[in-house]
Amino acid sequence: MWISLYLCIYLSFTCISAASTTRSGSCQLQGHFRLNGMYQDGDLIIGGLFAFHLITVFPEINFKRQPEQIHCERFYMASFQQAQTMVYAINEINNNPSLLPNITLGYHLYDNCVKLGVSFRSATALLSGTEETLSNFNCTGPPPVIGIVGDPGSTHCIAISSVLGLFRIPMVSYYATCSCLSDRKKYPSFFRTIPSDAFQVRAMVRILRHFGWTWVGLLYSDDDYGINAAQSFQKEVQLFGGCVSFSEILPLDNNYIDIHRIVQVIQASTARVVVVFSTEAYLLPLMDEVILQNVTGRQWIASEAWATSPVFHTQRLLPFLGGTLGIAIRRGEIQGLHDFLLRLHPDSNLRNNMVRIFWENMFRCSFDTGGREGEIICTGQEDLSSTDTAYTDVSELRASYNVYKAVYALAHALHDLMQCEEWRGPFSGNSCADISNLKPWQLVHYLQKVNFTTDFGDHVSFDKNGDALAIYDVMNWQPNTDGSIVVHTVGVVDEAAATGNVLTLDENAIYWNLETKKSPRSVCSESCPPGTRRARRKGLPVCCFDCLPCADGEISNISDSIECIVCSDEFWSNTDQNQCVPKEVEFLSYEEPLGISLSTASLLGTCICSAVVVIFAHYRHTPVVRANNSELSFLLLVSLKLCFLCVLLFIGRPQLWTCQLRHAVFGISFVLCISSILVKTMVVIAVFKSSRPEGKGAMKWFGAAQQRGTVLILTALQVVICAVWLSTASPTTHKNSQYIRSKVVYECAIGSVAGFSMLLGYIGLLSAVSFLLAFLARNLPDNFNEAKFITFSMLIFCAVWIAFVPAYVSSPGKYAVAVEIFAILASSFGLLVSIFAPKCYIIILHPERNTKKAIMGRAT
Structure with a gap:
């Protein structure tokens, strides 16, 4: 709004001046502003805008008369030092024969009173001058100043550069930092010696x-x-x-x-x-x-x-x-500036009212209008060397140093412009600029390419946006x-x-003005340690958050992590959730109590089978052993021993060969066992029928050769099933993470479900036939009817394996293997005890019953 207002004021003055020109034949200054400033004549004039005062007092508005001029208060010594630095730099340049020879620089410096209105009026005065009339009928020609150092305020620079940019008059600010001023399209002639x-x-x-x-x-x-x-x-x-x-x-x-x-x-x-x-x-x-x-x-x-x-x-x-x-x-640091500041005297520069204002504020001096014109009378000490103020302090030259660099940047741009060789210039037709009729845009061209080093050793140049x-x-x-x-x-x-x-x-x-004398802690939420993630609090800024622990299997290994990282398949998060570690490997091992118990039971069963074999071998000629084909009894004991020993293939880390052998050995061993029992049952039935007249020829079909052939054929069918299964879809080792995500369960994948089902189904079929025949023959009139024990053993066998199926399916990981081993051991012990315990009981404890008469029921 302010910029628009002042642009309208400026354009209004232009229109009024144009109208006045048509009447009087010259440009007339339409208004006067009371501007505090400092002046020095020269061949070329540099303008300056400084905040000599910090407070502006506006007069009361009365629409019956013309308003009074504004009044500025609270003199700012630091800004006056900055203005004096500009004066010093110009004098130093004028006394330097190698920089701008034969050219004398002058200056017009104005007070902006830290108000946009005052600053814009001052800039307008620098742009158009303060002469009452301008004899040039078209109001054209070079402006009174070749460039302006200032303004210190960003808002002021935006407003002023919007106007100066139309005429390409360079403006070099020493304190305006707004990044918006880096827009070259809006402010084509704006430069600054302070970073944005x-x-x-x-x-x-x-x-x-x-x-x-x-x-x-x-x-x-x-x-x-x-x-x-x-x-x-x-x-x-x-x-x-x-x-x-x-x-x-x-x-x-x-x-x-x-x-x-x-x-x-x-x-x-x-x-x-x-x-x-x-x-x-x-x-x-x-x-x-x-x-x-x-x-x-x-x-x-x-x-x-x-x-x-x-x-x-x-x-x-x-x-x-x-x-x-x-x-x-x-x-x-600026050599000689301090002495220059101390040389300021109340009797010098009486034309510059800012000097008078400085002395009035410094030593309570007053302008004596009653005495000699221009005389200043002071009631206090007039020696600046004895004061310690922002004006005389040159230990921290910052803004003043930027003013110094700004003046030298304009001077070096002018010097480069003057060094141009005819027909080698940068302008149209390779022409050079004419110093007597200098165009502001020509100076902007050279100012953009300024490149020099100050006596303090600082490099001064501008980037494409005019920034330092x-x-x-x-x-x-x-x-x-x-x-x-x-x-x-x-x-x-x-x-x-x-x-x-x-x-x-x-x-x-660093000095910390706190009780702890240490750096303060200023956070909305404390930093989230590794192992947690940040969860933003609803309705609060982004740095206000809660620290939530990462979920299982996820980690964060840095502080203030926004999200947790998921560990790869074979890794899992540690207890602190800050590192992925290899997952715990799980399988039924020989070292754990469960594995020890099962392997012990397996060996125990094997030893018992071996003991029974020894007993039967020693008493092989006795009736109890010879009854019902002793050869089948030995074959059954061998198959039971294989059943017990195959358990050992299920314990330990699964390997490819153990995975392939465990089910094959298990299937063949149990088929051999059930086949032997089935043939035994059939022999019992055949013996009973041969005892009757109508079945005297039944035993010729169940001789020793037929018994061996039947067992061999039934077992061979299982061997074929296993061979086909292993050759087409063999079991393999498998790392399973589905049961427990934090562990890798080593198991044997069965490969083909159909092959495994046929293996189990065949065992189940033989078991069912054996149980049915034994059940039918349980009440046959024989004093030593082995069918009763076979019926009981097959009942145990079938019960165990029927219960095995749901237990196996519902058991995870190594416990599924343990269930299968338990089923093998339970069924094996059931067969061993049910069939051979009664015979061993008679052989060892009641040898008197181990006679042919006792078995045939003729003994007293």
């Missing part, structure tokens, strides 16, 4: 990252500088995971109610760090309120606009602002011996550092 806010914000965020401050408060002035810097700051903070706890605007009118509310927000916030983008004019009332409400325990981060401002370096602000960290523009190289000093506000605040340099931020270490800090030199 984009670099400033990045430097401040580097400090926050260095100390781990992710929860910070933000204050900024309601102008272009503050708004643009705050926006850039918030974007940069979010990039490294931080956030802003509050975001408050410093009111332009310094309204007490707004300032009171801002301080209350600072007190209520849990953020210990407060970042401020503002200038002294807006901060002074806020600091008065900070003192009034006793706001302590806060770490202030100062932007370059107030990081070195001496107006805050007082004893009463030390408890509140002591320890402040800030970034400041590059400090420099980014380098800052990190400042710390520390207590002085007299109780005031003194600023010390504790680090450097150099974006162009050759080592890549952009931020360098001496933490031992």
Whole structure:
């Protein structure tokens, strides 16, 4: 709105001047502004805009008469030093025979009173001049100044550059940092010797990252500088995971109610760090309120606009602002400046009213209108060398050093322009610029290519956007011996550092104004350790979060991880959830109690079978052993021994050969066992039938050869099933993570379900036939009817394997193998005990019953 207003005012003056020209034949100045300034004539004039005063007093508006001129108050010594630095630089250039020979530079410096309206009026005066009339009928020709040094305010530069850019008049600011001014399309003739806010914000965020401050408060002035810097700051903070706890605007009118509310927000916030983008004019009332409400325990981060401002370096602000960290523009040294500043005298430069104002504020001098014209009468000491003020202090030349570089940049651009050789120039037709009729855009061309080094050793050049190289000093506000605040340099931020270490800090030199005397902790949520992830709290900024442990099988190996990483298939998270470790391998091993128990039972069964074989071999001629074909009994014992021993193939880490053998040996052993029992049952039935007259020829079909052939054929069928299964879809080792995700279960994949089903089905078929025949023959009239024991054994066998199926399916991992082993052992022991225990009982304990008469039921 302000820019539009002043553009309208400027255009209105232009139109009025044009109308006046048609009447009088000359351009008439339509209005006068009372502008405080400093002047010196020369062949070429450089303009300057400085904040000599900090407060502007506007007159009362009365529509009955023309308003009075505005009045500026609160003289700013530091800005007057900056203006004097410009004067010194111009004098130094004029006395330098190697730079701009035969050209004398002059200056017109004006006060902007830190107000856009005053600054724009001053710029207009520099642009159009202050002569009453202009004899050129077309109001054309070179402007009164070849370039302007200033303004220090970003908002002022935006407004002024919008007009100067139309005429391509160069403007070199020494303190305007708004990144918006880097837009070459909007501001084609704007340059600056101070880095833009984009670099400033990045430097401040580097400090926050260095100390781990992710929860910070933000204050900024309601102008272009503050708004643009705050926006850039918030974007940069979010990039490294931080956030802003509050975001408050410093009111332009310094309204007490707004300032009171801002301080209350600072007190209520849990953020210990407060970042401020503002200038002294807006901060002074806020600091008065900070003192009034006793706001302590806060770490202030100062932007370059107030990081070195001496107006805050007082004893009463030390408890509140002591320890402040800030970034400041590059400090420099200017040889001879201090002596030049001390040579200022009240009797010199009487034409420059700013000198008079300076002496009035410095030593209570007054302009004597009653005496000799131009005489100044002072009531105090007039020796500047005995004072210690912001004007005479040259130990921290920052803004003044930038002014010095800005003047020299214009001078070097002019010098390069004058060195142009005819027909080798950069303009149309290879022409050069004419110094007597210099066009502003011609100087802009050379200013863009300026490249020189100051006596202090700093390189000065501009990038394509007119910005200077980014380098800052990190400042710390520390207590002085007299109780005031003194600023010390504790680090450097150099974006162009050759080592890549952009931020360098001496933490031992930093003063912390806290009870702990250490760096404060300013986070919304504590850092999440490895093994956890951040979960944002709903409705709160991004840096406010909870730390949730990673789920099983997931890890986070860095702090503040946003998400957990899933471990690969063969790895699992450790107890701290911060590392993937190989999964625990599970299989039925010989070392664990279950494996030991089962293998012991297997060996026990094998030993019992061996013992029974020994007994039967020793008593092979006795009737009990010889009854019902002793050869089948030995074959049954051998098959039971194989059943017991095949259990050992199921224990231990599965290998390809064990996976292939375990089920084959198991299937063949049990078929051999059941085949022997089936033939035994058939023999019992055949013997009973042969005892009857009608079945005397039954035994010829169940002789020893037929019995062996039947067992061999039945077993051979199982061997064929196993051979086909192993050759087509052989069992293989398999790592299974489905049962327990945290473990890898080593197991044997059966390969073909059909092959395994046929193996089990064939065993089941033989078992069912054996059980049925034994059941039918259980009541045959024989004193020693083995069919009864076979029926009981087959009942146990079938019960075990019927129960095995659901138990096997529902058991995970190694327990499924244990269930299968248990079924093998239980059925094997059932067969062994049911069939051979009665015979061993008679052989060992009742040998008297082991006779032919006893077996035939004829013994007394």
